[in-house]
Amino acid sequence: MKPETFIIPVAGGKGGVGKTFFAANIAIAMAAMGHTVLAIDLDLGGSNLHSFFGLPNKYPGIGDFLKARSAELEDLMVATKIPNLQFIPGDGRTPFLANIPYAQKIRLISRIKRLPAEYIFLDLGSGTSFNTLDFFRISNHGFVITTFDYPSTISMMIFLKHLILRVIERSFAGDNQIRQLLKHFNKQSMTDGPTDIRTLQSRIASIDPEAEKTVKELCNMYRPRVVFNLGENPRDIKVADQISRGLESNVSVEVDYFGFIFDDLAVRQAVKKQIAFLPHFQESLAGNCIMRIAERMVKYWNRPINNSSKHLLRRILEVTEN
Numbered sequence: 223m224k225p226e227t228f229i230i231p232v233a234g235g236k237g238g239v240g241k242t243f244f245a246a247n248i249a250i251a252m253a254a255m256g257h258t259v260l261a262i263d264l265d266l267g268g269s270n271l272h273s274f275f276g277l278p279n280k281y282p283g284i285g286d287f288l289k290a291r292s293a294e295l296e297d298l299m300v301a302t303k304i305p306n307l308q309f310i311p312g313d314g315r316t317p318f319l320a321n322i323p324y325a326q327k328i329r330l331i332s333r334i335k336r337l338p339a340e341y342i343f344l345d346l347g348s349g350t351s352f353n354t355l356d357f358f359r360i361s362n363h364g365f366v367i368t369t370f371d372y373p374s375t376i377s378m379m380i381f382l383k384h385l386i387l388r389v390i391e392r393s394f395a396g397d398n399q400i401r402q403l404l405k406h407f408n409k410q411s412m413t414d415g416p417t418d419i420r421t422l423q424s425r426i427a428s429i430d431p432e433a434e435k436t437v438k439e440l441c442n443m444y445r446p447r448v449v450f451n452l453g454e455n456p457r458d459i460k461v462a463d464q465i466s467r468g469l470e471s472n473v474s475v476e477v478d479y480f481g482f483i484f485d486d487l488a489v490r491q492a493v494k495k496q497i498a499f500l501p502h503f504q505e506s507l508a509g510n511c512i513m514r515i516a517e518r519m520v521k522y523w524n525r526p527i528n529n530s531s532k533h534l535l536r537r538i539l540e541v542t543e544n
């Protein structure tokens with residue numbers, strides 16, 4: 223029997239916050255711990271994961287899979303220089319510019335689920351395109367990467383709200399009344415009244431109380447894991463309380479605060495040398511933070527963490543004190 227595979231999308235809403243850097247290095251860290259790992263570049267239109275592994279952009283990838291409908295995903299797996307870690311490139315070599323038709327996306331997702339690895343990390347693009355949202359909802363616990371900047375945390379919340387709207391939309395794809403309501407809700411501007419998910423829930427309840435129950439269950443099913451990147455001061459983690467309140471009142475979703483990564487010159491050195499950050503800079507501050515996230519994944523991936531932001535702060539203070 224095939225062992226359990228964890229599929230872990232990495233997204234974040236805002237561009238340039240370190241999604242690809244994180245996806246590449248958490249994959250390397252998990253492989254270094256002895257797990258079989260696969261990293262897939264699903265940032266179609268912006269594929270650059272290969273460069274974070276120190277690999278050239280010369281292998282066929284997801285773009286080729288989507289164009290040649292008969293290709294097998296498994297044949298696109300490329301060995302990296304890191305033992306236990308393989309990689310599937312995006313569409314850097316064969317651009318696939320169209321939005322992927324839904325049926326083709328479902329086919330791609332079902333093939334991804336069959337790939338042979340314990341951990342499959344998906345590097346996703348910024349923004350809230352259907353591609354990004356549909357790849358993110360493969361898992362209940364995707365990573366969302368943000369910096370502490372206000373625009374970045376707001377983008378993360380907007381991303382999560384669109385995620386929930388997409389989840390609801392796909393779950394009620396055959397229900398015309400709810401689809402109409404969602405369409406109207408999506409178009410509504412803030413000045414027309416509240417556009418939070420709770421308001422949507424109460425409108426759905428007025429149409430069909432059973433459907434409202436389903437929506438609540440869907441919201442509870444997702445519990446993304448937040449990683450703060452490019453941090454300067456671990457105490458900035460206190461912004462987590464504010465984020466949680468915003469998410470509770472606008473998005474009806476809970477998150478766990480899973481990691482903090484320092485803004486570290488060593489990352490820029492690796493980029494300059496065109497080499498992978500880990501394992502070369504494992505002793506750096508950022509390297510240490512990523513190894514801790516990998517340890518936390520092994521321990522907690524499938525269970526909620528109570529008081530996650532307080533635990534996280536304590537653990538990061540340990541890194542700086544050592």
Ligand SMILES: Nc1ncnc2c1ncn2[C@@H]1O[C@H](COP(=O)(O)OP(=O)(O)OP(=O)(O)O)[C@@H](O)[C@H]1O
Pocket residue numbers: 236237238239240241242243244265268346347348451452453483484485486487489490493508
């Ligand atoms: N912790 C860090 N310390 C220093 N530099 C970092 C750190 N994290 C990421 N960077 C740098 O920031 C830049 C942007 O990172 P990255 O490409 O991973 O962002 P992204 O969110 O994937 O962007 P995009 O939305 O364009 O895909 C890169 O040059 C990366 O090396």
Ligand SMILES: [Mg+2]
Pocket residue numbers: 241242243265346347
């Ligand atoms: Mg990226």
